[in-house]
Amino acid sequence: MPNYGDELDAVLRALADPTRRAVVERLSRSPAVVSELAAPFAMALPSLMQHLRVLEDAGVVTSEKQGRVRTVSLRPGALDVLHLWLGEQRTPAERQADRLGLHLTRSAPKDT
């Protein structure tokens, strides 16, 4: 029973914010420059930068600056810790369902 500890904690904290998740989703398609990443959001640049910093500190993304442009990319393997931890917590039945490609409907959502 490994103890992913701090790393897992940092990753989960990083992903626990909608803005940061949106950034990750964007980056899962391809690397992007800071201003591209900031574009979809209403917030000021410095605010977005803070989010990027959290993601980078958590090891979820990496970035490199060339000239005055900073390119950010998803860090390969960064989400492995989470994936592993998740695997341990989910029930055998849930894992089985995955393998079969099933995804049971959750209990009644608000709409209907």
Add this chain to the structure above:
Amino acid sequence: MPNYGDELDAVLRALADPTRRAVVERLSRSPAVVSELAAPFAMALPSLMQHLRVLEDAGVVTSEKQGRVRTVSLRPGALDVLHLWLGEQRTPAERQADRLGLHLTRSAPKDT
């Protein structure tokens, strides 16, 4: 590209705390009564209860009170949203590695 939205957000926020994660880990073995769950922690009961409430509001756990005892259990399928989302973010290479049972070592850890 589904939008798990609020549900995913609630789950991630819930898991972004070490205490709550520890509770989830404990419950992944078996359901437990509130006082059992509280035992390992140094914090006051009301504090632990707040954590339980966050987990329950996020749909991660359910609880039922019989007499004066409340039994808490992991809610089946509760972590599916996270699992699905994770699957979308991870690279094809990472998924491949999973299937092969490989888990690449992350960048140098503190120990060695």
Add this chain to the structure above:
DNA sequence: GCCATAGTTAGGCATATGCCTAACTATGGC
């Protein structure tokens, strides 16, 4: 050299979060 572009740094502010104590309610046991 000068202006525009792409980030950065610094400082501030309101709300959210995690924890605590005190006091209370609802069973269970004898």
Add this chain to the structure above:
DNA sequence: GCCATAGTTAGGCATATGCCTAACTATGGC
């Protein structure tokens, strides 16, 4: 009936978090 046990409710408090503005630095282009 009375005490113990298992939670709950209410209120408070310090720190963390997310966002902002103002001001500044470092290229790139002409």
